[in-house]
Amino acid sequence: MDRQALDGVDVVTLGQIYNGPYCAMLLSYLGADVTKIEPPDGEPLRARVDEGEPPEFVMLNSNKEGITLNLKSERGKELFKKLVSDADVLVENYSVETMERLGLDYDTLKADNPELIYAHGSGFGEDGPYRKYPAMDLTIQAIGGVMDVTGFPDGPPVKAGIAVGDFMGGIHLMAGIVTALYQRxxxxxxxxxEVSMHDAVYPTLMSPLGAYHNDDDAPPRTGNRHSGLAQSPYNVYEASDGYVAIFGVTNDHWHALLEVIGREDLVGDERYDTNVKRSNRLDEVDEMVEGWTSERERDDIIEILMDAGVPCGPVKELDEVAEDPHLKERGMINEIDHPSYGDISVPGLPIRLGDSDLPDIEPSPEKGRxxxxxYGGRLGLSESEIEKLREDGVI
Structure with missing residues (x-):
């Protein structure tokens, strides 16, 4: 690894669960030196297993140093201030006002380090009527409208299968940090x-919001159809051995699909000659497409449609994604030998900079590693002083 964009940037992170750790991991992959601070008994994500390292922790905390520190103790606060006094960035995603209660808020820390970029990820932000609401990804999806637009029209609201709030918030927080570093x-x-998960999720509702503005009675949940019911074909169709996603953006896509499924007779049919008209006949379009896909195997369908220039993709199961050859070649799936967990695949860096190398992936730190x-090398404490901190429950 010869050069990275954030070489020399010193980051201290209190990030926990997904939001803060993902933000800090991206910074570490871009070259920043990241020190992760956990309470002496470990951050909450570690509680998902009785012993050892939870896989989520291993996957989200690569390329970080790991230390423990009790921020509720006066000595712990002193040590924290020293660590942050010459840091470039602090990342934390505690609930609103937590750092103020600890006496470690931005105004306090910037007195010793006016160049500090203090980055706070929260559920709902520093102001507004929801600011003190408890925030986990599920509640963000519930209040943010994600659950209302996920699922099928005749079913209940459903959460997205991914932690959309945590990771959207983490990505935006990283963007804010990099922007602040540039301005500095x-x-x-x-x-x-400051980045709110709730704020970050809102723009993802673009298609259903478009339907809402066009028609106040637009259904909130559309299953696998376009969220605004404004595109056809656009759905997940059953194959004989799985499912395929097929959509058509242009009339050329539609005509190519008609040729593939043997319905050339509909080319030029005024009932289907525009996307708007096709979107008004969703059931008819879906029925004719699935009538063709249901008699064929998933991968054969994909090969035929790709050759014809029809946008499509196989619905891959999780075990297929975990071994995806494309993700491996792109460096997004990295197999490492973790000293505590053992063999595991961890994510790589989605951001590619032409003038930077991709990172070498180092295992996440064991607690207090x-x-x-x-404390010794950076803060100059002696072995006896460090041992005393352990005995006193400070680290």
Whole structure:
């Protein structure tokens, strides 16, 4: 690894669960030196297993140093302030006002380090009527409208299968940090960066919001059809051995699909000659497409449609995605030998910079792994002082 965009940037993170850790992991992959601070008994994500390292923790905390520190103790607060006093970035996703109660808020920390970029990820933001609502990905999806638009029209609201709030929030927080670092090069001053998961999720409702503005009675849940019911064909269709996703953006796509399924007689038929007209006949379009797919195997369908230039994709099961050759070649699936967990695949960096190398992936830290190195090497504490911190429950 010769060069990375954030080489020399020092990050301290209190990130926990998914939101903060993913933000800090992206920064570490881009070259930043990231030190993860956990309470002496570990961050909440570790509680998902009785012993050892939970796989989610291993997958989200690569390329970080790991230390423990009790921020509720006065000595712990002193050590934290020292660590942050010469850091470039602090990342935390505690609930609103937690850091203020600890006396470790931005105004306090910037007094010793005016160049600090203080990044706070929250559920609902620093202001507004929801600011103190408890925030986990499920509640963000519920309040943010994601559940209302997920599922089928005749069924209940359903959460997305992915942690959309946590990761959308983490990505936006990383973007805010990088932007603040750039601005600091101009002003010489740090600043407070805040990203709400609720805010970050809202723009993803673009298609259903478009349907809402066009028709107040638009159905909130559309299954696998277009969220605004404004595109046809657009659905997941059953094959003899699985499912395929097929959609058509242009009339050329529609004509190519008609040729493939043996319905050339409909080319030029005024009932289907525009996307709007096809979208008004969703059931008819879906029925003719699935009548063709249901008699064929998934991968054969994909090969035929790809050759014809029809946008499509197989609905892959999780075990297929976990071994996806494309993701492996792109460096998104990285197999490592973790000292505690063992063999595991961890995610890579989705961001590609032409002037930067992809990161070498180092295993996530075991709890307190780097206490001696950080407290001794960086803060200059002696072995006896570090041992005293352990005895006193500070680390």
């Amino acid at each position: 090069e101009i002003t010489g001053e740090g600043q407070y960066v 780097d206490n001696v190195e950080v």
